[in-house]
Amino acid sequence: MCSSGESMRLLCSLVLVLVPLSAGYSLDVEHSLEFSGPSSSWFGYSVLLHRHGRQTWLVAGAPVANGSSSLPVRSPGGVYRCNITPEPRTCKRMHTEVSSCGKTCEGESDHQWLGVSLSRQPGEEGGHVLACAHRWKNIFYSTKDFQSNKLPNGVCFSFSSDLETSRHYIPCYTDHQRKFGENYASCQAGISSSMTEDLVIMGAPGTSYWTGSVIVYNTSSRQISAYGNDETGAVNFGSYLGYSVGAGHFLSPSSEEVVGGAPQYNQKGKVFIFTIDNSRLRIVFELPGKEFGSYFGSSVSVVDLNADGLSDLLVGAPMATSNTREEGKVHVYINEGQVKLVEAEFQLTGSSSYAARFGQSIANLGDLDDDGYPDVAVGAPQEDDLRGAVYIYNGRKEGISAAPSQRITGSSLGHDLMMFGQSLSSGIDVDNNKYKDVAVGAFLSDSAVILRARPVIQVKASLTLPDQIDQQVALCRDRGTPTVCFNVTICFNATSKHFKGPIGILKYNLTSDLIHKSSFPHRFYFHGNGSLNSTKGDVKTRHGRLTCTTHIAYQRRDVKDIYTPIQFEVSYGLRETTQKHVFKTFPPLKPILQQSAGQRHTITNQTRFARSCSLGNCSTNMQLSSHLVLPDQQDFVALGSAQTIILKTFLLNSGDDAFLPRLTLRFPDNIHYVKVLQNVSENNLISCDVMKEDNSTDVSLTCMVSSLVLPAGSQVSPNIITELSVLIMSSSGDHGCNWFLRSDNYEMEKYLHDNAMSLSFPLKYGVNVNIHGFVSPTSFLFGDEDTIPAECYSEKLNYTFKVLNSGPSRSVDTVVDIRLPKILSPHRHKLQKVISLKWKLLGLSQVSIPVGDLLLFVGTQFCGRGDELCEHLICRLGNLDVGRDATILLEVTLNPAVLLQEPVEMHKHTGIPIEFCHSFHKRIIIIIIMFVAVYLL
Ligand SMILES: *[C@@H]1O[C@H](CO)[C@@H](O)[C@H](O)[C@H]1NC(C)=O
Ligand SMILES: *[C@@H]1O[C@H](CO)[C@@H](O)[C@H](O)[C@H]1NC(C)=O
Ligand SMILES: *[C@@H]1O[C@H](CO)[C@@H](O)[C@H](O)[C@H]1NC(C)=O
Ligand SMILES: *[C@@H]1O[C@H](CO)[C@@H](O)[C@H](O)[C@H]1NC(C)=O
Ligand SMILES: *[C@@H]1O[C@H](CO)[C@@H](O)[C@H](O)[C@H]1NC(C)=O
Numbered sequence: 048m049c050s051s052g053e054s055m056r057l058l059c060s061l062v063l064v065l066v067p068l069s070a071g072y073s074l075d076v077e078h079s080l081e082f083s084g085p086s087s088s089w090f091g092y093s094v095l096l097h098r099h100g101r102q103t104w105l106v107a108g109a110p111v112a113n114g115s116s117s118l119p120v121r122s123p124g125g126v127y128r129c130n131i132t133p134e135p136r137t138c139k140r141m142h143t144e145v146s147s148c149g150k151t152c153e154g155e156s157d158h159q160w161l162g163v164s165l166s167r168q169p170g171e172e173g174g175h176v177l178a179c180a181h182r183w184k185n186i187f188y189s190t191k192d193f194q195s196n197k198l199p200n201g202v203c204f205s206f207s208s209d210l211e212t213s214r215h216y217i218p219c220y221t222d223h224q225r226k227f228g229e230n231y232a233s234c235q236a237g238i239s240s241s242m243t244e245d246l247v248i249m250g251a252p253g254t255s256y257w258t259g260s261v262i263v264y265n266t267s268s269r270q271i272s273a274y275g276n277d278e279t280g281a282v283n284f285g286s287y288l289g290y291s292v293g294a295g296h297f298l299s300p301s302s303e304e305v306v307g308g309a310p311q312y313n314q315k316g317k318v319f320i321f322t323i324d325n326s327r328l329r330i331v332f333e334l335p336g337k338e339f340g341s342y343f344g345s346s347v348s349v350v351d352l353n354a355d356g357l358s359d360l361l362v363g364a365p366m367a368t369s370n371t372r373e374e375g376k377v378h379v380y381i382n383e384g385q386v387k388l389v390e391a392e393f394q395l396t397g398s399s400s401y402a403a404r405f406g407q408s409i410a411n412l413g414d415l416d417d418d419g420y421p422d423v424a425v426g427a428p429q430e431d432d433l434r435g436a437v438y439i440y441n442g443r444k445e446g447i448s449a450a451p452s453q454r455i456t457g458s459s460l461g462h463d464l465m466m467f468g469q470s471l472s473s474g475i476d477v478d479n480n481k482y483k484d485v486a487v488g489a490f491l492s493d494s495a496v497i498l499r500a501r502p503v504i505q506v507k508a509s510l511t512l513p514d515q516i517d518q519q520v521a522l523c524r525d526r527g528t529p530t531v532c533f534n535v536t537i538c539f540n541a542t543s544k545h546f547k548g549p550i551g552i553l554k555y556n557l558t559s560d561l562i563h564k565s566s567f568p569h570r571f572y573f574h575g576n577g578s579l580n581s582t583k584g585d586v587k588t589r590h591g592r593l594t595c596t597t598h599i600a601y602q603r604r605d606v607k608d609i610y611t612p613i614q615f616e617v618s619y620g621l622r623e624t625t626q627k628h629v630f631k632t633f634p635p636l637k638p639i640l641q642q643s644a645g646q647r648h649t650i651t652n653q654t655r656f657a658r659s660c661s662l663g664n665c666s667t668n669m670q671l672s673s674h675l676v677l678p679d680q681q682d683f684v685a686l687g688s689a690q691t692i693i694l695k696t697f698l699l700n701s702g703d704d705a706f707l708p709r710l711t712l713r714f715p716d717n718i719h720y721v722k723v724l725q726n727v728s729e730n731n732l733i734s735c736d737v738m739k740e741d742n743s744t745d746v747s748l749t750c751m752v753s754s755l756v757l758p759a760g761s762q763v764s765p766n767i768i769t770e771l772s773v774l775i776m777s778s779s780g781d782h783g784c785n786w787f788l789r790s791d792n793y794e795m796e797k798y799l800h801d802n803a804m805s806l807s808f809p810l811k812y813g814v815n816v817n818i819h820g821f822v823s824p825t826s827f828l829f830g831d832e833d834t835i836p837a838e839c840y841s842e843k844l845n846y847t848f849k850v851l852n853s854g855p856s857r858s859v860d861t862v863v864d865i866r867l868p869k870i871l872s873p874h875r876h877k878l879q880k881v882i883s884l885k886w887k888l889l890g891l892s893q894v895s896i897p898v899g900d901l902l903l904f905v906g907t908q909f910c911g912r913g914d915e916l917c918e919h920l921i922c923r924l925g926n927l928d929v930g931r932d933a934t935i936l937l938e939v940t941l942n943p944a945v946l947l948q949e950p951v952e953m954h955k956h957t958g959i960p961i962e963f964c965h966s967f968h969k970r971i972i973i974i975i976i977m978f979v980a981v982y983l984l
């Protein structure tokens with residue numbers, strides 16, 4: 048079925064995420080009753096369950112059915128009533144006729160879509176039934192004058208409760224009306240309908256150029272009220288108001304308001320709630336749709352979901368697209384009083400299947416499962432390739448369950464149904480089991496199905512355990528050995544509101560020690576075929592009687608954990624019985640257990656071991672104290688020093704026993720845990736495990752005591768050693784560690800404050816950067832040859848500086864500032880000219896800065912920091928890792944003019960010596976020590 052190709056694969060994968068549902072709650076799908084109508088009549092486009100006296104019927108609309116042979120009408124559609132009996136089931140066409148319709152009226156029933164909508168007066172015992180044909184036309188003017196259009200006024204037939212006689216309503220007809228589109232001329236009344244005790248509500252979406260309207264006829268006062276596009280202009284042209292209608296108690300539990308859906312309003316759809324104000328409907332609330340093209344408001348259902356007396360509202364948006372297209376959804380609005388409708392946080396979505404059109408139909412089923420809240424059905428007729436599906440959702444105190452309790456697919460019923468779920472009806476108990484049943488139309492297969500509701504049984508269960516277990520008293524013997532044991536008593540009280548037959552057998556599974564620690568075995572077992580962690584049984588129940596059964600739970604010998612509560616669980620269900628009888632009426636349906644919110648037919652209860660405690664609730668009182676010991680008695684840790692940090696810790700439990708005490712240390716991942724040092728003479732040894740935390744750069748270290756218990760009054764003092772490693776990305780700053788101390792036992796709030804600690808230590812860069820340098824040539828001769836004019840002397844000097852980072856941290860953003868003397872005091876000559884300045888980091892490519900024609904000036908002998916007479920040369924070396932060095936090469940020429948000056952006295956400074964040779968006929972070597980200052984910034 049799943050062919051290749053991208054879009055098909057998408058479809059197939061969607062089919063796999065269908066909602067897992069409990070088996071059939073609470074409609075029976077094994078004994079469904081099928082009805083079929085004339086082929087290609089669209090029988091089942093609308094359905095209605097109806098009762099008159101002892102007679103029940105399924106009424107079905109077949110809007111494209113051919114006319115009965117006696118009438119020369121083309122496809123007028125039809126309404127059929129079918130006896131609800133065991134086989135054979137027969138359907139009979141109901142008689143409708145528009146005998147006369149007005150002074151300027153002549154009816155045409157061709158293609159009128161009789162049976163497009165069906166509704167019934169509320170109440171189980173009789174009442175009128177309404178069937179409409181929204182395309183019924185007045186052709187009075189069009190037959191006279193070919194310029195005029197036929198006017199699709201629409202007609203509704205109101206049948207007597209016995210379905211034998213009918214009268215008709217043509218609410219949109221007025222004398223002398225001839226202009227198509229204007230006012231009510233093409234209103235198409237009856238495309239949707241709804242009835243209350245005395246209101247007949249008809250949707251008229253064609254009113255005023257498809258603005259639409261809702262028309263209400265009060266059968267008691269004979270007053271007609273309608274929404275006419277009022278001065279407010281609240282409804283736009285083309286909105287299709289009246290595509291769906293309903294009525295309910297929105298303002299107060301005793302008021303009656305009318306609902307109209309306008310699925311085309313601004314392409315997003317809107318639902319309006321109206322109050323009846325004589326002949327007018329006045330808008331009291333608007334619920335706007337949010338998605339383009341979702342057809343929000345094409346179906347509405349008024350249900351008091353939370354049984355508070357105020358009507359809540361479900362609005363279908365069957366074309367709403369979530370992931371693929373037209374999956375459809377239903378919006379839920381809960382009425383907080385005075386028509387304040389608040390949308391639920393979730394929408395109902397069925398299976399979110401491709402093109403399912405979930406929300407095409409919505410029906411109030413009443414309280415299907417006797418829990419006091421009405422339930423609803425939502426149709427998704429195009430789900431599963433037009434086979435269709437219906438979903439059941441249960442009303443709740445807080446509104447409605449977000450997930451369906453049942454999904455019934457057309458294909459599972461095995462009748463080749465198509466478009467199953469297009470129409471829905473409920474409110475009538477067809478098989479007299481006191482539970483109202485549900486009719487579902489499947490018009491593309493010209494059929495409808497009745498699904499009968501199963502009787503519902505409520506079970507109250509209890510699981511009784513002793514208050515506490517005394518390990519010192521062995522009440523039982525197991526294989527000859529005294530064994531601690533206790534009674535586990537399970538009781539059931541089954542009742543049913545309506546089901547009177549035998550409830551039969553309840554089966555149960557009983558599980559021991561449900562929440563035992565995973566590292567420890569079950570602490571209790573049952574006897575059976577060997578020793579069992581769970582046992583099962585069944586009890587015969589009778590209405591309203593308490594039925595109990597007792598099992599003995601035995602304690603295992605090697606129980607270490609006497610602190611974790613001992614929890615038992617019982618899950619129960621009705622034993623399925625097969626019924627083989629042949630029935631004259633409908634086969635009786637098996638009862639089903641009631642499901643209330645979140646209840647899984649499972650109950651738990653717990654007990655505990657007896658302990659002698661000194662504090663209330665056996666509270667522990669654990670205390671944690673610890674401090675850090677940093678390396679070298681410093682108050683910081685130098686990055687990269689790879690030194691160890693010791694965390695001295697002291698634990699004390701001054702309360703009652705603490706089971707499974709755990710110390711958790713969280714620290715950043717550039718700290719490495721090394722080991723835990725402990726005093727071996729202490730009997731409580733500690734073992735620790737490191738774990739990298741998800742989504743965090745933190746690491747956690749969890750330490751446990753080997754004996755699993757930190758007994759009352761005991762203490763432990765482990766020293767935990769961690770090591771810092773210099774990661775490339777580490778940065779300086781304060782590094783924090785957090786310490787928590789916990790155990791499985793209760794600890795009173797007031798003792799918790801000393802169970803956690805935060806410790807931090809500064810992490811700093813510590814660097815030792817050295818610079819040394821030399822110059823070449825280290826000396827030169829000057830003045831030896833009188834023949835060379837002084838101006839021509841030019842002496843090049845090459846300085847080399849080495850910068851070395853000997854750690855322990857990397858040297859970040861290392862800058863070297865070289866100061867060159869500008870002038871040779873007291874003379875004002877330029878001293879030297881920088882030819883080039885280059886530096887390189889070991890292993891990195893050479894960096895050079897162009898010096899250009901910059902001429903440097905005469906300088907003093909040496910430079911101090913901030914010396915005005917010196918020139919700065921800045922070398923930015925960047926990050927210098929530990930052990931790395933950098934080389935700076937500086938090439939200068941001396942200004943020859945300087946050489947003509949008087950020799951200056953010698954300065955004894957450590958620095959870079961340059962030798963000047965000054966000759967007055969004899970060779971004198973003068974050494975000038977010129978200080979080139981180098982700073983690290
Ligand atoms: C749990 O057990 C206690 C006594 O052991 C009992 O009073 C209580 O009703 C039990 N709860 C349930 C849900 O059975
Ligand atoms: C279990 O209950 C029975 C009946 O009440 C009682 O005789 C028996 O002593 C109980 N056993 C234990 C272990 O409490
Ligand atoms: C029962 O529990 C014990 C201890 O937890 C376990 O070893 C054993 O496998 C369990 N037996 C069954 C049948 O689950
Ligand atoms: C069983 O439950 C029903 C309904 O809640 C109650 O009326 C009846 O008294 C209960 N029976 C017993 C024996 O507790
Ligand atoms: C009991 O357990 C068995 C096996 O796990 C399961 O098939 C059965 O459905 C359970 N019965 C109930 C009532 O939970």
Ligand SMILES: *[C@@H]1O[C@H](CO)[C@@H](O)[C@H](O)[C@H]1NC(C)=O
Pocket residue numbers: 741742
């Ligand atoms: C980790 O982060 C991702 C994205 O922020 C989030 O979806 C996921 O739930 C997180 N997991 C945990 C264990 O916090």
